[in-house]
Amino acid sequence: MWQLIRIELFKIFKKPRTYIAFGAIAAIVFLIQFAFYSDGDEYMAFLLKSVNETFTLEGKLLNGYFICYIILQTLLLHVPLLIALVSGDMIAGEANMGTLRLLASKPVSRTGLILSKFIAATVYTLALLTFMAILSLFGSMLIFGVSDLIVFKTEMFVVLESDDVFWRYIAAYGFAALSMITVSSLAFFLSVFAENSIGPIIGAMSIVLICTILISMDIPFFTEMKPFLFVNHMLNWKGFFDRPVDYAEVLKSALVLIFHIILFVSLTIFVFKRKDILS
């Protein structure tokens, strides 16, 4: 099994498209950091519009922790596409290239093949998240310094003292990794049905996008649906920025995501074991 995983990792990191994601993340992070460096006050003023009528806020609001939060909030909407780019290609891409029939005719089990591919895709996801963490957290801390973090929610904002923030980011990145692995498993699952990676990539992204739109709309019908959408639970990395942290809810979301991962991977194995490989 380790052999298979090594082979899959070798293939992933030899493919040029893998590095698109790293480049894209670096570009987005730098752009956001640059934008805030040059003109972050206006954005801050907008967020604090109603607050500024009653309160005066002083101190380094625009600090590394805040910038990192904004980056995470933005990136975790777009990183799923970059994840799907690789995961959606894992099986469909091989079918398209004609190499799937080579793999499936080797003395390796189909289950082992799928698991090794999924684990390799997961390693890629973790590598991407780590890269993102280094740039967005450490990079922002370096450029903007650190201070208390203000987290803006819909009906309130939370102030977190600066020495109480760093561990939250580590936990949030861990949770974000789980979220991204869920997206990866979805794209991976769709990949088993296609012979071209475009389909699974777009399919996975469409599902994530539609669900994201639904959860951002304040319509009662959609509000009822939210707890059942895994995309909603993906947002609960924000739960670590609450006072106090609702560990029960965060754990619940984590379990929902883990359930989806197991479900998608199991279904992938089930379908692949029965699939006639005609490509």
Place this chain on the structure above:
Amino acid sequence: MMRSILIIGLMLFLQPVSAQDETALVENLKAKLAKVNDYKATGKMKIDVSFINAPASNINVFYKRPNKFRLKKANGISILPKGGVSININSLFVNDNYKAVSAGEKAVNGVSTKAVMLIPMEENSEVVLMTLYIDEKNLLLLKTSITTRESGSYEMDMSYGKFSNWGLPDKVVFSFNTKDYKLPKGLTLEYEKGGKKKEAKIQNKKGSVEISYSNYIINKGVDEKEFASDKL
């Protein structure tokens, strides 16, 4: 009839004396507070506002006569209600141009106080009306209600301890009205808990900031740079 005339006469005669009492009382209080030229204080600040979730934080407070006041969180972000400069009672009396009117007596936290309304004579004064509740016996300001032109109305409740001789409180509770706070869901993208929807919390329109002072360093000088504004 004569008795009535006598009583009315006495009241009319006594009133100017009463008015003098209010003014004198306020002047005495002012004089007591004026003994403080500057101070550095340490304390803890707690914010109780429905839409702010912030921990109690350690703060440093700086004051310099006549009205330089700064409340700072060491290495942090401080959230002060607007008009927060008035949290400092020493700055209340910057302006001499006011008329003092007695508003009777009132018990504040079980202590009998004299209520004095200060009406600013200046037309463009930011403060429209100020009511002081003074513990006459100890010459301490226990409560004040302030109505301002731009920053709304607020109240301050003071309690005193070892610095009462200086007129510096151990605890100040600053109460004020708040506006609604709301950001679009599409911007905040919050996690929805689901389940039985809790009744929408009616945003409490009132908030308070409580400052507990642990120590004052009085009249030892304060650097001007302490009053410089931090970059947002």
Place this chain on the structure above:
Amino acid sequence: MNILHVENLTKHFKEIKAVDDLSFSVKKGEVYGFLGQNGAGKSTTIRMLLTLIKPASGSIHVFGKDLRDNRKTILKNVGAIIEKPDLYKYLTAFENLKLMAQLSGCRCSKQELMNQLERVGLSERADSKVKTFSQGMKQRLGIACALIHDPELIILDEPANGLDPHGIADMRNLILHLSKNEGKTILISSHLLSEIELIADSMLIIDKGKKVAEGSVSVLLNPSDTLVEIETTNDALTKTEIGNSKWAEYLQHGDRILLKMHRQSIPELNKHLVYAGIDVTNIQAKHSLENYFLSLTTGNQHVATYQD
């Protein structure tokens, strides 16, 4: 000893029977030709042998073991090229070969891998990415990948596809070498009779998923054997008489009566039928069994088995 034994193999894709009750055996050390037009069911059969497709029914035994229950063990000893050898274009020849070797369970050293590349004439292009390779080079690399773990059974599906005449000749020589000098068993599928003719020991002809003919190549494609078509006034009696004869084998093709016989025996057949009271309205000699193969693409067939 049969290296490969297939029995009653069937596969449908929805309503289409791609492989219909197919049975055949491949002996150890022989080159077995698998002949049929495009879409006859050759690739489907080969994919079933390599567990890429699940049969609807039937059994496959390789090295005496049931493929269903001993998949990994069997496939460790099987090398294959399925249609054109698609490899990882973004990897080099060496990387592709190493990867395939590892997947096949082969712990090959770098030298062994280089030797294999040399064997197929690609040692100088070991570090070139496959996307820069011509079709012939890809085919050679495919062969290297199929043989790197020294398999006993080699399955080649249309290996000459896309090759120029020089490449085809090289392929042929390699197959003969593997079979004659290294004792490998090779199953090779093709739609080109000419290719099978030159290298196969035995062959099977498949059409519309069904076996049409099977036997040793020398017997099936004996140039001295001629295909004769007869038309008579009494087909039933004709079939009986031919069945009783010793010098003609009866093959049916739709309504036509086809016989395989020596050309010199044609007059004798004619006489025999006339004496039996059958009026012969037409008797025609075709060139060779190649025509028979070409004519096997429509209608019902009777399976004739030719044994040495």
